[in-house]
Structure formats: structure tokens, C-alpha cells
Amino acid sequence: MTASVSIDKMGIRFGSVQVLPEVSLEVGAGECFGLVGESGSGKSTVLRCLSLLLDNWSGEARIGGTSVRALDVMTRCRTVQMVFQDPYGSLHPRHSVRSTLSQPLAIHKLDAVEDRMAQAMTDVGLPLDFLDRYPHQLSGGQRQRVAIARALILEPQVLLLDEPTSALDVSVQAEILNLLQRLRAEKGFTYLMVSHDLAVVDHMCDRFAVMQAGNIVDILPRDAIVGNDARHPYAHELIAASLRYERAL
Amino acid sequence: MAQTNPILTVKNLSVRYGANAEPAVRNLSLSLGRERLGIVGESGSGKSTVGRAILRLLPRAQVTAEQMQFEEIDLSTASERQMLAVRGRRMTMILQDPKFSLNPIQRVGAQVAEAYRTHFRCSKAVARAKSVAMLEAVQIRDPERVYDLYPHEVSGGMGQRIMIAMMLLTDPDLVIADEPTSALDVTVRLNVLNILDGLVRDKGIGLITISHDLNLVRNFCDRVLIMYAGQVVEELAAKDLDRATHPYTRGLLAAQPRIGGTRQPLPVLERQSEWKTAGGAVS
Numbered sequence: 001m002t003a004s005v006s007i008d009k010m011g012i013r014f015g016s017v018q019v020l021p022e023v024s025l026e027v028g029a030g031e032c033f034g035l036v037g038e039s040g041s042g043k044s045t046v047l048r049c050l051s052l053l054l055d056n057w058s059g060e061a062r063i064g065g066t067s068v069r070a071l072d073v074m075t076r077c078r079t080v081q082m083v084f085q086d087p088y089g090s091l092h093p094r095h096s097v098r099s100t101l102s103q104p105l106a107i108h109k110l111d112a113v114e115d116r117m118a119q120a121m122t123d124v125g126l127p128l129d130f131l132d133r134y135p136h137q138l139s140g141g142q143r144q145r146v147a148i149a150r151a152l153i154l155e156p157q158v159l160l161l162d163e164p165t166s167a168l169d170v171s172v173q174a175e176i177l178n179l180l181q182r183l184r185a186e187k188g189f190t191y192l193m194v195s196h197d198l199a200v201v202d203h204m205c206d207r208f209a210v211m212q213a214g215n216i217v218d219i220l221p222r223d224a225i226v227g228n229d230a231r232h233p234y235a236h237e238l239i240a241a242s243l244r245y246e247r248a249l
Numbered sequence: 250m251a252q253t254n255p256i257l258t259v260k261n262l263s264v265r266y267g268a269n270a271e272p273a274v275r276n277l278s279l280s281l282g283r284e285r286l287g288i289v290g291e292s293g294s295g296k297s298t299v300g301r302a303i304l305r306l307l308p309r310a311q312v313t314a315e316q317m318q319f320e321e322i323d324l325s326t327a328s329e330r331q332m333l334a335v336r337g338r339r340m341t342m343i344l345q346d347p348k349f350s351l352n353p354i355q356r357v358g359a360q361v362a363e364a365y366r367t368h369f370r371c372s373k374a375v376a377r378a379k380s381v382a383m384l385e386a387v388q389i390r391d392p393e394r395v396y397d398l399y400p401h402e403v404s405g406g407m408g409q410r411i412m413i414a415m416m417l418l419t420d421p422d423l424v425i426a427d428e429p430t431s432a433l434d435v436t437v438r439l440n441v442l443n444i445l446d447g448l449v450r451d452k453g454i455g456l457i458t459i460s461h462d463l464n465l466v467r468n469f470c471d472r473v474l475i476m477y478a479g480q481v482v483e484e485l486a487a488k489d490l491d492r493a494t495h496p497y498t499r500g501l502l503a504a505q506p507r508i509g510g511t512r513q514p515l516p517v518l519e520r521q522s523e524w525k526t527a528g529g530a531v532s
Contacts, residue, residue: 038434039405140292169291169461174504174515181514196434203506203515226509241436245464246508 002029002188003064003079003157010049012057019045020214022059029064032184032191034201034208036238042214043194047160050192051082063158074108081151085163087143091135097121097146098131104154120149123186124179141172148179152187161193165200177204198225198242210235256422256455257281257303260316264295264302267309273298275479281423285449285456287466287487289501290476296459299476300425303457304342305332320422338368341416343445345428347408351400357408358384358396361415368419383414387444406437413445417452424449427459442469463490463502475501478525497524 005027012020020042027033035043049057052068061068063079071079084090091100101117110116121128124145135143144164151159164180165173181204184191195201201208202225210218210232218235228243230236257280264274274295279286290296301307303317305324317324322335344350352360361383362376369376377396384392387410400408409429416424429445430438446469449456460466466473467490475483475498483495493499500518 038436170463170501171291171504171518174506175517177506178514178517197506198435199506199508199510202508203510203512238436241439243508245435245439245468 002190004029004031004062005033005050005158005190005192006062006065007046007050007059008061009059010046010057010061011059012045012049012054018214020049020057023211023214023216024059025209025216025219027190027192030184030188030190031207032193032205034205035192035194035211036196036198036201036208037211038196038238041211043211044162045214046211047082047162047192047194051080051160052076053082077104077156078108078154079156080158080160081154081156082160082162083144083147083151083164086167087140087147088135088167090147091143093135096132096134097138097149100146100150101131101153104150108154110154116153120153123152123183124149125175139172140168141175144168144172144176145179148176148183152183156189158190158192161191163194163196166196173200180204198239199246201225210238255280255282256320258316258318259303259314262299262302262312262314262317264298264307264313265311271479273310273479274302277476277479277481279474279481281455281457283453283455284472285446285458285470287470287473288457288459288476289461289463289466289473291461291501294476295479296461296476297427300342300427300457300459303425304336304340305329306336306342334368337364338419339421340423341419341421341425343409343412343416343424343426343429346432347400347403347405347412348432350412351408353400355399356397357400357403357411358398361396361411361418364415365418379418380414383418384411386417386448387411387414388440389414404437405433406441409433409441410444413441413448417448417454420452421454423455423457425457425459428461429458430465431460431462445469463505466490480525482524495524496521 007023007025010020010023023046035046037043048054050061050068068076101120102113105113105116117131118128121131126142126145165176168176183189193204202222205222207219207221209216212234218230218232220230224230225239228236228239230239260278262274262277263272265272277299288296288299302312314325319340351357358380361380365379366376381392381396384395389395389407389410430441433441458466458470467487470487473485473487473490474481477497483493483498485493493502503516504518506515
């Protein structure tokens with residue numbers, strides 16, 4: 001159930017703007033890898049390219065040794081899934097939780113639909129009768145749990161997390177982070193997680209990459225945050241600003 | 250700080266939206282001198298509603314209060330005409346996201362100057378000079394050039410500083426900052442907050458910062474109100490935030506991941522129903 005991720009010279013331009021010049025990184029199987037940087041630095045674009053939500057990029061990306069472009073769409077969806085930032089935007093407002101969760105199962109012609117839905121709901125800690133609710137009947141944290149259940153239900157190996165908690169309150173963020181940690185321990189997922197909050201990265205990730213203007217300027221272990229061991233000036237400044245903000249210094 | 254002569258006194262403010270059974274704000278009291286007050290709470294706790302009720306920006310909600318006094322003006326009875334002379338002049342509000350709060354099809358300088366010309370009779374040239382000086386005060390380099398830019402041509406941090414310039418230009422006595430930096434990157438967040446903080450202190454402005462961010466209020470406020478479900482559950486000096494006694498405040502503090510933390514599962518807030526009834530009035 002685990003797979004490594006390897007990105008080699010990924011590049012993309014939107015019109016005349018080179019958003020990612022050339023990004024390379026390696027994520028080990030079962031690792032939680034963070035991507036940090038300011039808004040517009042291309043963090044989310046890396047995830048969108050890797051999941052082929054954007055496909056006009058150059059370079060190569062492999063999951064478990066296989067190129068993502070070589071995977072047919074059904075296999076790809078069962079290998080890599082994504083959780084988006086804003087649970088208010090990422091769930092269809094007129095679909096119940098049941099229909100949100102059952103559609104991927106129907107598309108992939110999986111059996112034991114009820115059991116799988118029940119398992120996914122239990123995994124994310126939601127009561128089963130929530131299956132018949134609509135997004136507007138759920139709180140922000142519950143919606144994000146549904147979004148995670150939707151990602152889990154096809155039993156992927158890699159989860160791409162695009163700021164999974166930045167739209168949530170700290171108390172709800174704690175619940176979701178605990179849930180993500182528990183799922184990784186239980187199911188051995190590989191996480192690639194975008195965040196702007198270094199405290200979240202420090203809590204969740206083993207290593208992280210600092211991005212600036214589409215480039216990875218530094219790849220650091222989690223322990224580099226607390227003593228600010230970054231070598232690159234921008235990474236150093238970013239960590240210093242976060243530490244000042246936390247008053248951890 | 251100057252508690253003897255408050256700028257703003259609110260007693261038992263309640264706000265109810267439409268036909269909702271539960272009021273969004275219940276029996277909130279506060280008194281503000283020339284100091285920096287933080288209001289913290291989760292989304293839906295009513296903290297932004299308090300700010301909007303003080304500025305009388307809730308025409309459709311039922312707002313009741315025993316007392317709402319801003320300097321010599323009784324906010325609960327003031328006419329809209331009176332409010333127009335106060336709002337944006339003596340009482341201003343800094344909003345969350347410059348991308349949505351600035352007019353996208355007007356040059357930023359013109360928007361700053363308009364805020365001034367709405368309240369002071371002067372020539373365009375004078376308003377422009379005042380605006381440029383204010384842009385300089387919020388540490389915008391080359392303010393003459395920035396004056397003529399459109400909002401999409403400035404960065405988020407610069408946009409927020411332009412909003413701060415606009416809101417401080419009329420020399421207000423009270424500024425309400427509603428999540429002033431939550432749309433900004435952490436590298437520029439401190440810079441913007443330091444600029445706001447410096448100006449507010451220099452001019453002796455009363456500042457209410459509304460935020461969900463405990464770190465922010467800890468560093469940039471003197472006093473903090475913690476709101477839960479429309480009520481104030483605790484009031485603390487910002488420096489004593491770590492010594493909070495209310496289980497809700499303690500739960501919020503504990504739920505924050507910290508750099509260099511243990512990576513153990515974070516303590517999750519167990520909400521108690523009695524929090525909704527206990528407390529409320531804080532002097």
C-alpha cells in the first residue's frame with residue numbers, strides 16, 4: 001500500500017509565465033513531505049501536475065516507479081488522490097455524502113459499496129447516518145472529513161494534501177491533523193502536503209521543500225526548523241519569520 | 250491605559266440575524282481606552298459581528314444594547330447622517346483581504362485620496378499629497394509610483410498597507426482591524442502588523458483587532474477577549490494568555506501545533522454545553 005514519488009524536472013508555463021521552471025524532488029514510500037513557500041510560488045501547481053489535473057507540463061513524475069502519464073486514468077485514480085484546501089468549495093453542494101462517496105465506487109465498478117462507504121466513514125470518524133447529509137448540513141471540519149473519505153475510498157497509495165487545514169479553525173485543524181497522522185500510521189500512505197504554516201509542517205512532515213518563484217530553493221529535514229538550519233537566504237528568512245511569529249525564539 | 254476616559258463603551262450588546270433562534274452575539278460588554286484590544290474566537294463565534302455592530306454596518310440585524318457610546322456619540326440612537334460623519338472618519342475598519350476590499354478598477358492612490366476627500370474639504374492636489382505622505386508612512390517605497398497603480402499590480406502585503414493608509418489617513422480615534430493579516434504570507438505578516446502597530450501607538454488610536462490567531466493577539470494586543478458562541482468567556486491581559494483559566498481558551502491554545510513540538514496527537518477541544526450559558530458580561 002505504499003509507493004514512492006519521484007518528480008524529475010517538472011516544468012509548466014501558463015501563457016507567457018513560466019510557473020515552474022524545473023522542479024525535482026524525491027519522496028520516499030510512506031514519507032510525509034511538505035511543500036512550503038509564499039502564495040504564488042507554485043506549491044499547488046506541483047500537486048496539480050503530479051495528479052494530472054494539469055497535463056501540459058514537461059519532465060517526468062513517477063509514483064512507485066511508474067510514470068504517471070503511463071498509468072491509465074482508472075489506475076491513476078486508484079494510486080493518487082487529492083484533498084483540497086477549501087471544503088466549502090470542493091464538495092458538490094447538491095450531492096449528499098452518500099452520492100459523493102458512491103460515485104467513485106460506481107465508476108471503478110467496485111463491489112461491497114455499502115461496506116466500503118461505511119469503512120471510509122469510520123476511518124475519518126464520522127457517524128454512518130451522516131451519509132444522508134448534504135454539505136450545508138455539515139461543519140467545516142466535517143466537510144473536510146468527507147473530502148478525506150472521498151480520497152480514501154479508492155484505496156490510493158499517495159495522498160496529495162493541498163493546504164488541508166488552512167480554511168479551518170485551530171481546534172478543527174487539530175482534529176484533521178490527528179486524523180491524517182492516524183491514517184498514515186494505519187494505512188502507510190505517502191503524503192505530499194502543501195502548507196504555508198511551518199508549525200503544521202513541523203508537526204506532520206519528515207522533510208520539506210521551500211519553494212520560491214517556482215523553484216525549490218532548499219530541501220530540509222523537519223529538525224531544521226527549530227534551529228533554523230536553512231542555508232538558502234529565502235528559506236532562512238521564511239523560517240525566521242515563522243519563528244518570530246511563534247515567539248519560539 | 251487611560252481606562253478613566255474610554256473611547257468606546259459597550260454594555261450588553263446583542264445581535265440577532267433574521268429569524269435565527271440563537272443570537273450571533275449575546276450580552277457582550279467592553280470598554281476601550283487608548284489601547285489595543287484583541288477579540289479572538291473561532292469562525293461563527295460572533296467576533297466580526299461585534300466589529301460591524303459597533304460601526305453600525307448591520308442594517309438587517311436586530312442590534313440591541315444597554316449602552317453603545319463612542320466618545321460623545323450614542324451609537325444606538327445616532328442617525329445615519331451622523332454615522333456617515335463618524336464612519337470612515339473617526340472610526341474606521343481594516344478588512345481581511347486587499348484583493349477583495351480594494352476597488353479593482355480604480356488606481357489605489359485615488360482610493361486612498363477619496364477616503365480623505367469624503368471627510369475633508371480640500372483640493373485634489375492636497376488630498377494627493379496627504380495620500381502620498383501616508384503611503385510613505387506605511388513604508389511603501391516610491392509612493393508616487395504606487396499611487397498610480399491598480400490593485401492587481403500590487404502584492405498582498407502592499408495592498409494591505411494601502412488599506413491601512415486609507416483607514417489611518419483621516420486620523421481616526423478608533424480602528425477596528427478584522428483579520429488584518431490572515432490573507433498574507435508569514436514573511437510579510439509581521440512587517441504589516443509592525444507598521445500598523447507603530448502608527449496606532451504614535452497616534453494614540455484605540456485599536457480592536459479581530460482574529461482567530463492567538464499568536465497575533467498575544468504579540469500585538471494589550472488585552473484579549475475570548476469569544477465562544479456569541480459570548481465573551483474570558484478576558485485576559487495578552488501577556489497572561491498562557492495562564493488562561495477557561496477550558497475553551499486552554500483548549501484553543503493546546504490545539505495549536507508548535508514548532509519543535511512533540512508530534513504527539515494534538516489535544517482536541519471537547520466542547521461543553523455550559524460554556525454557552527456561563528459568563529458573558531465582562532467589564
